[in-house]
Every structure is written in C-alpha cells, then in structure tokens.
Amino acid sequence: MQPALVGTRSSNGESTLRVEALEVRLGGHPVLQGADLAVVPGEVVALLGPSGSGKTTLLRAVAGLVRPNGGRILLGTEVFFDGERGLFLPPERRSLGLVFQSYALWPHRTVYENVAYGLRLRRVPEKEVRERVLSLLDRLGLTGLERRYPGALSGGQQQRVSLARALAYDPKLLLLDEPLSNLDAKLRDQARVWLRETLKATGKAALFVTHDQVEAMAIADRIALLNEGRIEQVGTPEELYRNPRTFFVADFLGNPNVVDALVVALEGELVRLELAGFPLRARAMGSLTPGRLGKLVLRPEALRVAEPGEVNAVEGELTHSLYLGSHYEHWLRVGEARLRFLSPRPLGEKRLRLAVDPESVLAYPA
Amino acid sequence: MRLHRLSLPWPLILLVGVVGAMVLSPIGILAYQSLLTAPFFAPVKQLSLEAYRYLLQDPYFLEALRNSFVLGLGMVLIAVPLGSLFAFLVTKTDLPLARLFELLLLAPIFISAIILGIGFIVAFGPSGLIASWVEGFLGRVPWTVYTLPAIAVIAGLTHVPYVYLYVASTIQNVDASLEEAARVAGARPYQVALFVTFPLVRPALIYSGILMLLLGFELFGLPLVLGDAKGILVVTTYLYRLTAITGTTAYHLMAALSLAIVFIAFGLVLLQRYLVGRMEGRYVAIGARGYRTERLPLGGLRYFWALLLGIYLLVAVILPVLGVVFRSLVVSWGPGIDLREVLTLSHYAAVFQLPNLSRAVTNTLMVAALGGIAALVFYLFIAVGIQRGRSWGRVLDYLAGLPRAVPGLIMGLAFLWIFLFVKPLAPWRNTLLALILAYTVVWMPYGVRLLTAALLQVGREVEEAARIAGASAVRAFVDGTLPLLKGGLLTAWFLLFIQFVREYSTGVYLMTAGTEVIGAQIVALWGTGAVDVIAALATLQVVVVSLVFLLANRLGVRPQGL
Numbered sequence: 002m003q004p005a006l007v008g009t010r011s012s013n014g015e016s017t018l019r020v021e022a023l024e025v026r027l028g029g030h031p032v033l034q035g036a037d038l039a040v041v042p043g044e045v046v047a048l049l050g051p052s053g054s055g056k057t058t059l060l061r062a063v064a065g066l067v068r069p070n071g072g073r074i075l076l077g078t079e080v081f082f083d084g085e086r087g088l089f090l091p092p093e094r095r096s097l098g099l100v101f102q103s104y105a106l107w108p109h110r111t112v113y114e115n116v117a118y119g120l121r122l123r124r125v126p127e128k129e130v131r132e133r134v135l136s137l138l139d140r141l142g143l144t145g146l147e148r149r150y151p152g153a154l155s156g157g158q159q160q161r162v163s164l165a166r167a168l169a170y171d172p173k174l175l176l177l178d179e180p181l182s183n184l185d186a187k188l189r190d191q192a193r194v195w196l197r198e199t200l201k202a203t204g205k206a207a208l209f210v211t212h213d214q215v216e217a218m219a220i221a222d223r224i225a226l227l228n229e230g231r232i233e234q235v236g237t238p239e240e241l242y243r244n245p246r247t248f249f250v251a252d253f254l255g256n257p258n259v260v261d262a263l264v265v266a267l268e269g270e271l272v273r274l275e276l277a278g279f280p281l282r283a284r285a286m287g288s289l290t291p292g293r294l295g296k297l298v299l300r301p302e303a304l305r306v307a308e309p310g311e312v313n314a315v316e317g318e319l320t321h322s323l324y325l326g327s328h329y330e331h332w333l334r335v336g337e338a339r340l341r342f343l344s345p346r347p348l349g350e351k352r353l354r355l356a357v358d359p360e361s362v363l364a365y366p367a
Numbered sequence: 368m369r370l371h372r373l374s375l376p377w378p379l380i381l382l383v384g385v386v387g388a389m390v391l392s393p394i395g396i397l398a399y400q401s402l403l404t405a406p407f408f409a410p411v412k413q414l415s416l417e418a419y420r421y422l423l424q425d426p427y428f429l430e431a432l433r434n435s436f437v438l439g440l441g442m443v444l445i446a447v448p449l450g451s452l453f454a455f456l457v458t459k460t461d462l463p464l465a466r467l468f469e470l471l472l473l474a475p476i477f478i479s480a481i482i483l484g485i486g487f488i489v490a491f492g493p494s495g496l497i498a499s500w501v502e503g504f505l506g507r508v509p510w511t512v513y514t515l516p517a518i519a520v521i522a523g524l525t526h527v528p529y530v531y532l533y534v535a536s537t538i539q540n541v542d543a544s545l546e547e548a549a550r551v552a553g554a555r556p557y558q559v560a561l562f563v564t565f566p567l568v569r570p571a572l573i574y575s576g577i578l579m580l581l582l583g584f585e586l587f588g589l590p591l592v593l594g595d596a597k598g599i600l601v602v603t604t605y606l607y608r609l610t611a612i613t614g615t616t617a618y619h620l621m622a623a624l625s626l627a628i629v630f631i632a633f634g635l636v637l638l639q640r641y642l643v644g645r646m647e648g649r650y651v652a653i654g655a656r657g658y659r660t661e662r663l664p665l666g667g668l669r670y671f672w673a674l675l676l677g678i679y680l681l682v683a684v685i686l687p688v689l690g691v692v693f694r695s696l697v698v699s700w701g702p703g704i705d706l707r708e709v710l711t712l713s714h715y716a717a718v719f720q721l722p723n724l725s726r727a728v729t730n731t732l733m734v735a736a737l738g739g740i741a742a743l744v745f746y747l748f749i750a751v752g753i754q755r756g757r758s759w760g761r762v763l764d765y766l767a768g769l770p771r772a773v774p775g776l777i778m779g780l781a782f783l784w785i786f787l788f789v790k791p792l793a794p795w796r797n798t799l800l801a802l803i804l805a806y807t808v809v810w811m812p813y814g815v816r817l818l819t820a821a822l823l824q825v826g827r828e829v830e831e832a833a834r835i836a837g838a839s840a841v842r843a844f845v846d847g848t849l850p851l852l853k854g855g856l857l858t859a860w861f862l863l864f865i866q867f868v869r870e871y872s873t874g875v876y877l878m879t880a881g882t883e884v885i886g887a888q889i890v891a892l893w894g895t896g897a898v899d900v901i902a903a904l905a906t907l908q909v910v911v912v913s914l915v916f917l918l919a920n921r922l923g924v925r926p927q928g929l
Contacts, residue, residue: 066550067661093554105548108567118554
C-alpha cells in the first residue's frame, strides 16, 4: 500500500481530479466501462444519468468505497487508483469530503461530534477543533444545534450537518451523492440555490451525483452525462442542452418529442427531411444518409403556432389540451407522430400549423 | 342480515390458561415446598422459613453463590469481547476463510456443555491428549482445568458463539454508509469498529453480557465435570449435590435454593429488558440501501486475525470434540500406550447392548423428533395468540417468556414434584410424555420467539385478503398464512430438534428406568466414572447433532441464539 503515497500534496491550483478509462465490475456485471472525467479546482461538476448508468459507482470509486478493475484516478499528482500498477489508496487516506444520500450521520453522536470527528482523527488540537466546528456550523446556519443528536434534526438540518462534516477537515474535493433527494419538493427548490452558493463560496471542487436534470443544471458548472457505464458528453448545461452530441443526450435532457423522419438532402450544417409529407429543415447531428430515416428531436418549447406564410412548419390535428396552471400543454397529431408543445393561452382551432427554427431541431441518424 | 356479536375469545383464554398452568405451576410448587419443613407429601409438615434460614447460614451455599458469580463474570469478560471481535471480523472484514469460520463458530451452540467439558478433560486435563503431548516437550503441563478460574475461562471460551451469533446478526443490520462515512473522514478499519460499529450495537453487547451472567448462573454441565471432583461448587451443582451434602433428601432446601436461583435469573432477565429497552432509538440505524459495500481491508493483519480465530476454534471446539471421539474409540490412554493395541469399538457395543444405554439413544431421537413436533405445534398456537390476542396476547407473551428464568435442571425437578403432587398425572411420570412436557416448557421462550419472528415475516395482508374474499378466520390462516410459514416452521423444527437432542439438564431429575435420554444419562454416569461409555454416548450425540445441523445448513436454516 505504501508506494501509493509517492504523490505530494500541493495546496493550490494543481489538484485537478482526473478519472481515466475507469472500469468497474460489480458481481461480474460491468458498471463502468472506460469513463473519463476531469474536475478542475473550484469547479462544480454533476454526474447525471438514468439509474444504472454508473454515476453513483463512479462517485464511490473516486471516494475509494468501490475498488475499480481498471483505469486510473488521480487528484493532482496523488494517485488514488492505478489499475496497471495495482495501486489503490484506501478511502481514509484520500482526504475527501463525502455527503451521503442518506446523510449517514452517526446517530449516537451529537452534531458537534459528527462534525469534529475528521479533525480529531487528524489530531488537530481540541481548541482549534472547537473553533473550526463552531464557525463551520455558524456558516451553514446550524448555530445552537451542536449538542443535538441527528435524530432530533429536520431533514434539511441533517443535510447541512452532513455537509459540515464533509467540509470540516478542509478536503480538496467534495463528493455529494444525490444531496437533495431526501428533501421534500418545496424545500428542494430552495436548497438548490443554497447548495450552489455554498459550494461556490467554499471555492472547492465538487462532484455530485443526481438523476434530476433540473438539479444538475441549477447547481453544476459542468455536467457529465452517463449512459451505460460510459460518459456520453461533458459540458456546461447550455452546451449539453443546445448541442447534444448524441441522440441519447438530446433525448435525455428536457423530455423532447422524438419522431422518425425521412432524410431528403444534406445542406451543409443543415439537413432537409420530410415529416408526414411536410418538408422540414434541421441541424444535422451526425452522418445522415439521404433516403434513410433519421430521428428528429423537437423540444416542446421550440414549437410555436405558425404565423401565416411561415415556413419550416408541420400541420396536424389537436388531440389533447391540458391545463397545467402556468401554461397549457397540447398534443398535435402529424401523420403517425404526436408532437407535444406548450402555449400560454388556450387554442381555439382543431387544425394547427406549428413552426420551428431549423437551428432548434436536431436530426440524428436512426 | 345477521351481525356477529363480539364475544369473549374462549380459545385464547383457554390457551392463556394452559400456558399459565404449565409455566406457573412449577414455580408454584417450588414456592410451596420451600415454605414447608418436610416433603409436601409427608403427613406431618409445617409452614416455615427454615429452609431459607438454613441456606443463608450455610457456608457452602454462600461459596457456591460466589463461585457462580465469578463464573458468570469470567464468561462476560471472555465471551463478550471475543464474540464481538469475531462477529466484526466475520461480517465486516476481508478475513480469509470467513465462511468456514462462520460455520465452525456455531458448533458449540449445538453441542452440550457437558460434552465440551468432558472434551476439555480428555484433551487438556491431566494426562489428557494435548497435555501429555505438551508434557513431553516441557516436562510439565503449564495449566490446569480443575480450578475455578480455569472453569471460568473454559466456560467463557465455550460461550463465545452465543455472543458472536447475537452481535453478528445485529452488526449485519448496521447501515453500511455510517461506516463508510467514517472511513471517508479518515478512520482506519479498527477506528471504524471502535467509533461506529461497536457503539451502534451497544444494546446487543449489553444484552449478550447479561445473557452470559444468566447462563453463568444456570451453568451445570461444565462445573459438574470440571469442578465437582475438587469440591468446587456452583449453585446448580450445589443443588445437585444437596442430598449428599445434607445426608437426607432435603426437599425444602432444594426448593428454596431453586427458587433463589430463579429469582436471581429473573432479576437478570428484567435488568436485560430494562437496559436494552432504555437504549432504543439512538442505536442501530438499519440500512436501506442495497448497494454492495466493500469489506473493510485488514491488510497484512488478516492472517493474524484468521490465525487467532483458528486457534480459538482449535482449543474451544475442535480438540475437545475430537478428544471425546478419540476417547470413545480406545480402551485406555496414557503415556507410552501403543495406539494399535488400544483401538476398539467395544464401548459402542456396550451402548447398544446395555438396555438403559440403547434406550437412551432411541429415547433421545423420539423426544427430539416427536416432542419437537408437539412443542412446535404448541408454540405456533402461542405465537399466533401473541400476535392476534391484543391484551391477552401480551399476557401470553409474558407467560411464554417466564421459563427463561428457570434453568432446565430446576424445571425438571419441579415437574418431577408436580407428577408426584398431582395424583391424576402420576401415571405419566414414567413415560417420555413427562420429559416432552418439561422440554416444551424449558424451550418455550426460544421456540415461541422463533415462530413469532416467522409469523411477523409473513405479514397479515395475505390473511386479510382471504378474509375479504370470504374465508373464515381459521380457513384464512390455514389457506393463507400457513403455506407461507412452511420455511419458518421447518427452521424452527430443525433448531428445536437439535436443542432437544443436546439437552442434558432437564432430564436429570425426570430420569427413570425407561425414560433415559443421552444427556441425562451422561450426567448420571459421570458419578460412576464410566468415561468409556460416556465418550461413546457423547460421540453419538455429536454425530446426530452434526448431521442434522449440516442438513439444516444445506436447506438454508440460519441458527438463532438464545
């Protein structure tokens, strides 16, 4: 185990987390198959993906709670795991902060003892422990709760205590596993903003797992979208939403309409297709072949009721309209396809034309 | 439309009455007898406290009491730390051979303490197998098995599995993320154990600590074989020897002493309930997440711990049991004897030729198989009553737990007196029914707990669905719950079978010509010094229990601690 410590700890700027070609098999079943990721200091990165995509496993591998089968994990020059050289640094020597989904607060210890434990393990003098714990609790709005037991705290308070515990010993990297999933819906909206601000205020790099795309977009600087053990795309929320590199990314974000359409011709960046007899131009997102089918991704918010004479439009019959409070949601049948779109006001006609900008329609090979 | 009037639940009240009579009458007759000056069947007798006065002034009794306490304390100090350590190692770490250790650690629970005690004598006693081997090296044997501290150590070692079993099942329920959180914060595996795991299972540690004290007071087989010869008495052996000590059959003294033991045990049971009940809440957070957790790495020390566990098993289980088996196959043993000349099967021939010994073997199997089934059916009624009976159920629960405080030896004595006292029952005394009845009461707390747990797992929805569909209450139970209960019933039957086979103290006073069982027969033979035959009987018992245990293990039966 000793050679793993050859890396030196550098205090500023150098401690980028790098995950390279990481492979994890659990019970013979491949969970991660060559994941690559980098998190630079001060950056908040979300691991987003459907259940079973390996996001929690990736986080637990970085924490050292799962032993990978191949690849490398480094923080700065410190080697956490190196499959080729057979190096594995146990979690207690990685000095990371981890917020568990269940918070995992020790129920037999007070709030103070929970937060102080990491410092005491590091043999910090008791006076300094006290100062740091109390100032941290104060910063997280937990003043006065230090003698309580976790069982006597609300969900939101428990979550903040678990964040305080992870931050106490000044880790270079903070890991969070579904940090907001145990809060009820209303609290979660506020907690999103609070968590983003708190993470940015600490100036620490943070990696967090979520299955909630809104949460990922709201909190993260960058999102890594996982699919079946691989990282599908990494980028800012805007990049992922506007320029999804693969069909999976486009389909996963924003619950869009997905319809098949016939590729007619390629026009540089754009592609001409035919949807139920209507000509439609879209952005070509891969090698499309004229005469074959392509997958069209139409975001509901990009569709609008067409003005007379507007091109790049489809016509169909309105099948359902739902009142959702802030807006209406409608379903339009165009040939075989059904398109979902929104409007601020109810619609009168039964037959409608919907227009869309070519730049906001994405066409992928089927 | 006819509405059902709510009526008194007669079957339930009948059940409470039967259980109450079975549980309370032994204690009642002990109390009654302890207040008399002569046997309860004597024509001339008086009410008095003389028995108690005698006991409190008898130096032998006070010494036995002190010895029992020392024994219990030794068991707490040895079994609780070792048992919890082994539980942590086997369930939480990457200890090599953990599966094998898990299986072997349970063995002592299923082997009579008296057999293990004899095994210790054969293996480690003066001129024992191991002792002579060591003597060949060192020129002397640097230990003894016949002193009070030695008995306490042996009792402690043989009771490690009880603590192990209870603590391990609790540790398995600890939410793994609590331990992971400590590791991420920088705790090494031993720090995780000390900061998170053990504090979280503190109720289990306290429970098993008091269980050790309780079993220490009830211990009979070990002090009988190890301490009796040197005059080291504990409360149970004092009771057993009381007739010899006082020179007469002192019924009132036996009763007073038994009642004193029951009171001490009852106090410990209450203490256990109080302490564990007080701690509920802040302890043992049960994990909900299903993801796989890595076992804590012990590093290079894993072989050290495995070696320690291996040495423990060798000393406490393997050598004593092999010693007994070996002793049953030789004519005699000592330094300089050629093994080829002494090997024999004659002890087994003796067992099957002497009618009382061969009867002991067949009776044991009969009692375990048929008695086990009878007890199981009875326990099932009690468990259902506890689950469904509301306030009557709570009464049942308390009654069924009461025998916990009555050691088998005393329960056997009390039942003997009941058969003498209640004339209509007298014909039963010389049949196996007497034995089965006493066993059923002694093992009631254990068996009822097995079945309430099994019932709880099935849940009541199945039955409620059947009721809604139009089935009567009985029909709904038979069609809905019973089929789902099969696994739990099978487990309970296996465990009861094993406990009934290994039971030795309950039969001591109930043994008559015709109702011998292996365990009680060994106790009776011990006084005659017939070690050859005892070893053969003990080996037969170990073989039966091992076969049943392995079969049960194959079928996925998990053992349950006391």
